[in-house]
Amino acid sequence: MKLLYWLDEWLTNSRSEQQAQLPMSGGDLLDNVYVKYNFVDVNKPLLFTFSPAGTNVQEQDLHEDFAPWGYHLAQKQQVNVISFQHLGKSNWFRSRNLIFFLEQLATLLEPFTYRLGYGLSRGGFAVGAFANLLQLDQVLLFHPVSTKNQKTAPWDDRSSTEIAQQFDWEGDYHDLDLGKAKGYIIYDPTNRIDRLHAKRYPELTHLRVFGMGHGTHATYLNKFGFYKQVAVDFIRNQQIDIAQFRQQTRTLRFKEDYYKRLSKVNSSSEHRLGLLSKAHNILIDEKEEHVQEHQAQIDVQPLIDIAIRHQDEHPKDAIKLLEMAQQLVPNDPIVEHKLRQLL
Template sequence: MKLLYWLDEWTQLPHAEQQKQVPFTGGDLLGDVYVKYHIIDASKPLLFTFSPAGTNYQEHDLTDDFSPWAYKLAKKQDVNIIAFQHLGISNWFRHRNLLFFIEQLAPLIGGFKERLGYGLSRGGFAVGAFANLLKLDKVLLFHPVSTKNKEKAPWDDRSSTDIAQKFDWAGDYHDVDLGQAKGYIIYDPTNRIDRAHAKRYSQLTHLRVFGMGHSVHATYLNKFGFYKDVAVDFIRHQQVDIAQFRQQTKTLRFKEDYYRRLNKANKGSAHRLALLSTAHNILIDEKAEHLQEQKEAVDVQPLIDIAIKHQEAHPKDAIKLLEVAQQLSPDDPLIEHKLKQLK
């Protein structure tokens, strides 16, 4: 465990001496989890990431160029990164080697400027479970699982819960334990299981995205840069611009093919289709209100002025401009009057 030995010595040095020994990059296998790290400066934040479900990497995939989930993204933001990648499909970061490593790591990272955590779903569970141990300051979680302990989350009846019962859900680090960490949890309130898990993260700021679903939509949302944009904002500034986030999600959800594509992606699941239908119906009134607000906010006067200025030399163009203005402001009497004159 090269990182532990190196940190033990490095953290004792003055900052100027520390900087002579960085960047320090490497990786270790911790049972069924691979950790890769890139340390550059104790005066910058240290980010911990844990991979979500959806991959089936094996030990033979761990080449020198292999990058765990979110590792490259973090490096681009110029922060310190320790990224954990699970191996295999059914893996909930429960291996004793991993737990021992994190327990040994925790006392060595107090000198970093700020300690951050970022994870989706299963990775969000790990961030929440180890947050207090690692003394994380801030976290960003997308639809995290809080635990697979059936007594604490009896409503989580997904197939993944039964599969996960081969692990210990009563021992150390099996449940959300945020300590003093603050931050954000992002989830779809129409998904009853995600909503129930989210309630167990009461100290975080809740950001709701209707229709986002759980994990299965990640690839589609990534095409719009949804996860990346929010994560970059968090990593760079240690906070999320909530106003910008809400505008981004509103724009995303108002795209014409948003629900069409999500419905197509989930055509084999009546449960998910029902959730999407609920979210879509909620959005109908909101979208109509939004469009009306947009129409009221549009200033069509410049279009009218140009049309009037060029109506004699280019009457057809003037009519087209006025017709566009009328679409934006259908109740404007001046536009209607000028169209009647030109036609």
């Protein structure tokens, strides 16, 4: 537990001396959890990340450059970070050694006055369970899981719940304990279990994304940078621009592949397929209005100017530029006139 020893000694210095000793980074193995940390500035937020299911790293996969889930994202935002990566498939951060480490760590973080937590699914459980212990100020949770205690959440009948019963769900930190933390929880309200877990976080701002599912669309949403965009906003500003978030989800819904994937996932339910089809048709009309609205704001004059400037030396390139402008603003008389001249 090199980090604990380093922090204990680091705390004996003045704040200016503490800053002078940064940056500092390293890693520790705590039973079946690997922790990696990077401290860059005592005046910046400290971010805690916990890995979600699906990141099934084994101990033999660890190496000097290995980065737990969320670690690189924090580095790019130049904040302090402590990232926890579970090892193996069935691991809910219930290791006694890990809990002891976190209890000791919590007493050594006084210099970091603003603390954040970011987790997805299983990682979100850990953020919520340890939030009070770590004195988190703001949290960002995707696909919520509040606990796997079957007495507390008897409606969580996922297969993962049964597997998770090998761990202690009666002892310390087995359930959400946000303390003073505020923040955001993002989930699909049509997912019954996620919705019920989310209801257990009344302190947080609820942001709903229809069709997001739980894990099913994680790779798909990640493909469009959905998670990253929201997380970066949260880490940089310690809050989410909700208007921008709504625009992101609206843009996501305009992608045809979104409905194809949703239909595939819900292929066994005629009722859901009907709802999806109705929503898709509404969105087709909405998308057309959205495109027309933005086309009216597009200024293609720079493309026209460049085309005119180079039409003698590079007529083919000029035509391509004008054709591009025509795609952006169909039926524009100036673009059509210049194209007729060059063709």
